[in-house]
Every structure is written in structure tokens, then in C-alpha cells.
Amino acid sequence: MKTLKRKHFKTLALSSLGGTLEFYDFIIFVFFAAYISKNFFPENLSEFWKLFNTYGIFAAGYLARPLGGIVMAHFGDKFGRKNMFMLSILLMVIPTFALAFIPGFETLGYTCIVLLVLVRILQGIAIGGELPGAWVFTYEHAPHHRRHTYLGVLTASVVSGILLGSLVFLIMNKIYTQEELFEWAWRVPFFLGGIFGIISVYLRKFLSETPVFEEMKKEQSLEKFPLKEVFKRAKLSVICSMLITWVLTGCIVVLILLLPSYMSVMLTIDKIEQSYLQMLGIVSICAGCVFSGILGDKIGVIRTCILFALGLIACNFLYFNALYMPNSSLESVKMWYLLACFSAGVMNLCPMIMSEIFDPKIKFSGLSLGYNLAYALAGGFTPQLAFFLHTFALQNLDNALRFSLGFYILFLGLVALFTAFMYKKLAKF
Known part of the structure; x- marks a missing residue:
């Protein structure tokens, strides 16, 4: 043993x-x-x-x-x-x-x-x-x-x-x-x-x-031609994989790669402090990934996905409210940012779900097809969309439209919830 x-x-x-x-x-x-x-x-x-x-x-x-x-x-x-x-x-x-x-x-x-x-x-x-x-x-x-x-x-x-x-x-x-x-x-x-x-x-x-x-x-x-079998009998699994990969991409690109630089300008913090905040966000998202994995083994993939998706929605609502709300304290924004990053541990549901919705004979091909197609597509448009929504939010700080970028993350939380129910239908184990 x-x-x-x-x-x-x-x-x-x-x-x-x-x-x-x-x-x-x-x-x-x-x-x-x-x-x-x-x-x-x-x-x-x-x-x-x-x-x-x-x-x-x-x-x-x-x-x-x-x-x-x-x-x-x-x-x-x-x-x-x-x-x-x-x-x-x-x-x-x-x-x-x-x-x-x-x-x-x-x-x-x-x-x-x-x-x-x-x-x-x-x-x-x-x-x-x-x-x-x-x-x-x-x-x-x-x-x-x-x-x-x-x-x-x-x-x-x-x-x-x-x-x-x-x-x-x-x-x-x-x-x-x-x-x-x-x-x-x-x-x-x-x-x-x-x-x-x-x-x-x-x-x-x-x-x-x-x-x-x-x-x-x-x-x-x-299988002699695994990719052919993927298209023949696992099309819905590929779609499910692309959806949960979209969530993963949004969490990384928006929360880790883009928001720290947006915050540095809005909160007037220097580049060194921005880097430290970004690193704390990465540590937080890593902790969320490990915790979601442990939870997946304890209570199952579906419940874990629902729990983290709801956490992503709630924590990011409070974070973006603090970020774009005039007169919010720097400490408050930082706290909610780190909690938002922890809830982004939902991204670990990407491999958790994809590993169990493909037959072992085509698992590598199916998982890779869905993941890489979605990452190429979402990675291509997410930075530009995030920049547009952030700019739009800055122009509407006095009304609900200040949540523009936040709405995108909230939408990804809903996508994660949807994939949990797709997983229930597609899981092979």
C-alpha cells in the first residue's frame, strides 16, 4: 500500500x-x-x-x-x-x-x-x-x-x-x-x-x-481513428467541454491577467503593489482549485460545481460593486478580489467534468478538442470584450451599468451551473 x-x-x-x-x-x-x-x-x-x-x-x-x-x-x-x-x-x-x-x-x-x-x-x-x-x-x-x-x-x-x-x-x-x-x-x-x-x-x-x-x-x-469517434459519438460532450473551458478562460484572463492592471489605475496603486496583488490573486485561485478538487471527492462533481458557481456569482457581484462604487475602501476591494479569485476555483471543474464525460478510448482526443477550441476562441475575444466592458463601466459609475464587466463573470457562473446539469447526463462513471 x-x-x-x-x-x-x-x-x-x-x-x-x-x-x-x-x-x-x-x-x-x-x-x-x-x-x-x-x-x-x-x-x-x-x-x-x-x-x-x-x-x-x-x-x-x-x-x-x-x-x-x-x-x-x-x-x-x-x-x-x-x-x-x-x-x-x-x-x-x-x-x-x-x-x-x-x-x-x-x-x-x-x-x-x-x-x-x-x-x-x-x-x-x-x-x-x-x-x-x-x-x-x-x-x-x-x-x-x-x-x-x-x-x-x-x-x-x-x-x-x-x-x-x-x-x-x-x-x-x-x-x-x-x-x-x-x-x-x-x-x-x-x-x-x-x-x-x-x-x-x-x-x-x-x-x-x-x-x-x-x-x-x-x-x-x-481506436484506429480516435478523433473520428469523437465526432461520431461524443459531440455533446465536446460542447460541454467547450462551455466549462469558457468559464476557465474567463477566470484566468479577466481575474488574473487583466483586473490587476485595471485596479492599479482605478485605485492609484503602483506597479509593485499591483504585482503583489496579482500574485495574491493567483495564490487564492490555486487554493480554490485544490479545495474544489477535495470537495469533488467528498460530495461529488455536481454539488461542487453548483457550490462554486454560486460562489463565483456572489463573490464577484460584491467585488465589482466594491471596485466600481465611488468611495470604496482599498482594503474592501482587495478582500473581495481575493474571495472572487478563490471562487474562481470553479475552473478546476473543467478537468473534473471533462475527464468523466468521454470514453477512455477517446478521452484524450475529446478532452483536447473541446478544451483547445474553446480556449482559442474565448482567449481571442475575452481581452477585447473585457476592455470594452470595463471602459463602459467607468462611464456609468452612477448607475447599474457599472456592473458591465461584472455581468460577464456572473454569466460565466450561470454557464458553470448549466454544465453541471449537462455533466449529470453525460458522465460515464
Whole structure:
């Protein structure tokens, strides 16, 4: 029994560590976007267009996610979860490491921009296969009565990649001057990311294939074309997956990536305090993910989803009321923000639900298809929508329309409630 527990712990620990480091590699680009744009675009280009083009290249990683996720999942259902798990992190390590050494515009001209786009596409392909693969791998390895807890820890670890990126950004700004960062020091985080990735690749060698896949292989019951079977008999499950992924995307993009910068302007706090607040929000959302997983094992997925969805609605209503209400205290806004982030632990219902609505023979393909399509779509329009709603709210602080951005999060809470009832109909276990 002790050996079994040690084996499960090793699987969870190595999967979680790899997820943290790989998501760090994917997200660190956005923290150093200003430094990248300065080095990779012509001097005569305005600062606006430099940054616009840099963020556009960052978005290319999201657009590449469905391709990578679907292809890698297809082979994961055919040839094994572990093989694709190893491939995804390798695909992330190589371009991240390369970015630390690619010469800038002064040396390569427009070729460096092509290489930058290629780096982001490869990273997008890698991340598209990594998280769905990690969820499936962990779920199929976990003890039956701890599956949702394991998923909660894994999801929290992946989100921690953003926290790691924030910490590295702060440390780099403490150690180096802005001149040094613009000249060469911005490359250090990407070099570190490459080292982190190499360590993860080595550690994942010690993982074993999942018992579920081994059993299917032994029984010769593997599907020849898993993706075809997904479209044939799991269309409703894909729709359910896309809906709950939409909730996950909204929680990350709005609450973690966008709102801290909005709050810094509205509450007149400096960039350092903004970073600390963002990091506390990440810690809070990670705690919510772990708690939702534990709760899922105790009271079931449906009740957990309903509870967290209602919490998301209530906490965000109170948070946005405090944020946009004139004369609200800074401490009050911070408190409700952290509670809103904790309730965003509903995002862990994404793997909890998706892992149980697909047959094991097509689980990787179905989960990856729904997740990556929805993330590419929602990730594409959410930042622009959030900015529009935030601007609209600032223009209507004296009436109910100040909740504009809040209404979007409340709507996502309703989407989460709806998926709970879809899950009840679709669950395979």
C-alpha cells in the first residue's frame, strides 16, 4: 500500500512540476513583451505598433493550440499518454531556449521576426497538448477516491506557472537596471525556462504509462481513428467541454491577467503593489482549485460545481460593486478580489467534468478538442470584450451599468451551473 501511495505521489509531483514549468515557458513572453518588441522590431516603428505586433505574435501561440492539442491527443489515444506527455514538454523547451539566443533586428533584420513567430507557434502546439495530456495522465493514474483532488493540485500547479513568471519578472527588475534589461538581461528568464524544461524532460522519464491505457492496449481495444469517434459519438460532450473551458478562460484572463492592471489605475496603486496583488490573486485561485478538487471527492462533481458557481456569482457581484462604487475602501476591494479569485476555483471543474464525460478510448482526443477550441476562441475575444466592458463601466459609475464587466463573470457562473446539469447526463462513471 505504501509503495502504491509513493507511486501516486511521484506521478502527481512530476506532472505538477512539469505543468508549472511549461506554463511558465509559455506565459513569460507576455511579462517581457516590451523588451522583446524593442529588440525585434525596427527602430523607426512607433512604440504602439511594436507592442501591438509583439502581442499579436504572443496571440499566435493561442491560435496554434488547437492544432497541437488535437494532433497530439490523437496519437496519445493511439500510442500512449506518456509519449505525448514527453513530446509536449520537449516542444516547449526547444523554442524557449532558442529565444534566449536569437539575435535581434539589428543583426537579422526581418528574419528575427519570422523566427519569433515560429517560436510562439511551437510553444502554442506544445501547450495545446500539455495540459489536456497532464489532466488525462493524472486522472488515469490517481486512486479512484482521490482523482478530483489530484486534478485540483495539478490545475493549481499549472496556474502557479503565472506566479513563477511574476516572481521572475519582479526579481529581474530588482537585480538589473532598465538599460540592462532592454539590452540583454531580458533573455535570462527564457534561458532559465529552457533549463527548467530540460529538468522536467529528465524527470518525466521516470513516469510510467497509465494503467487505463495499458489495459486497453492489452485488450486490443484502442481506436484506429480516435478523433473520428469523437465526432461520431461524443459531440455533446465536446460542447460541454467547450462551455466549462469558457468559464476557465474567463477566470484566468479577466481575474488574473487583466483586473490587476485595471485596479492599479482605478485605485492609484503602483506597479509593485499591483504585482503583489496579482500574485495574491493567483495564490487564492490555486487554493480554490485544490479545495474544489477535495470537495469533488467528498460530495461529488455536481454539488461542487453548483457550490462554486454560486460562489463565483456572489463573490464577484460584491467585488465589482466594491471596485466600481465611488468611495470604496482599498482594503474592501482587495478582500473581495481575493474571495472572487478563490471562487474562481470553479475552473478546476473543467478537468473534473471533462475527464468523466468521454470514453477512455477517446478521452484524450475529446478532452483536447473541446478544451483547445474553446480556449482559442474565448482567449481571442475575452481581452477585447473585457476592455470594452470595463471602459463602459467607468462611464456609468452612477448607475447599474457599472456592473458591465461584472455581468460577464456572473454569466460565466450561470454557464458553470448549466454544465453541471449537462455533466449529470453525460458522465460515464
